[in-house]
Amino acid sequence: MVKAQMKIQQMVFMILAVFIFFILVGLFFLAIQLKDVGKNAEILNKNQAISSLEVLANMPEFNYKSEWSMSLDEDKLKILSGNFSKDYEAFWPVSSIRVYKIYPVFEEPIKCPGNNCNYYEIYNSKESTNNTYSTFVSLCSKTKEFDSDYDRCEVAKIEVGV
Numbered sequence: 001m002v003k004a005q006m007k008i009q010q011m012v013f014m015i016l017a018v019f020i021f022f023i024l025v026g027l028f029f030l031a032i033q034l035k036d037v038g039k040n041a042e043i044l045n046k047n048q049a050i051s052s053l054e055v056l057a058n059m060p061e062f063n064y065k066s067e068w069s070m071s072l073d074e075d076k077l078k079i080l081s082g083n084f085s086k087d088y089e090a091f092w093p094v095s096s097i098r099v100y101k102i103y104p105v106f107e108e109p110i111k112c113p114g115n116n117c118n119y120y121e122i123y124n125s126k127e128s129t130n131n132t133y134s135t136f137v138s139l140c141s142k143t144k145e146f147d148s149d150y151d152r153c154e155v156a157k158i159e160v161g162v
Contacts, residue, residue: 049133049162052094057137057158061088064140064151072099072156074141078113081120089123096132096161097122101139103155134159 056062057070061080064071077099080088099120100109106118139156142149 045162046131046133049094049131049160052092052160053133053135053158056092056094056097056160057135064138064153068138068140070135071138071140071153072158074139077120077122077139080122081112089125092123094123094160094162096124096159098124098159098161099137099139100157100159101154102136102157132159132161 054070057072060066062072062076064073099122101118109119110117112118112120134157137156137158138153140151140153143152144150
């Protein structure tokens with residue numbers, strides 16, 4: 001009877017040891033698999049922000065002419081830089097959107113709408129922006145000079161914060 005109990009105890013300890021071994025192997029495997037989750041999330045955020053630049057620039061709310069790619073309408077930016085952009089908050093997958101005029105070069109940024117302004121703050125959520133990504137676009141408006149209408153375009157930079 002004592003020998004049988006000893007064999008049962010040995011088997012229980014052996015099963016327990018094998019069970020603990022497989023738990024440790026599983027934890028080791030999970031640690032290896034989940035090691036780069038933070039880095040992968042950062043890469044995905046960066047890719048989302050970069051793809052959002054072109055999507056935002058070609059949205060009808062910003063685009064100057066539908067057949068022109070990466071061209072922003074300055075008149076639409078003037079309107080959206082007011083408090084109208086809050087209505088679009090659910091559509092924008094970023095935490096901030098700004099458009100800076102590149103030329104002529106400016107000493108300090110002056111927020112639009114205003115005299116001699118050089119940047120538009122379209123959207124700025126209360127979340128902190130860790131990273132910003134930008135690309136160059138055309139900033140266009142319809143201008144009338146010398147009794148003719150023409151499209152006046154300047155170089156600008158659209159910047160999104162993630």
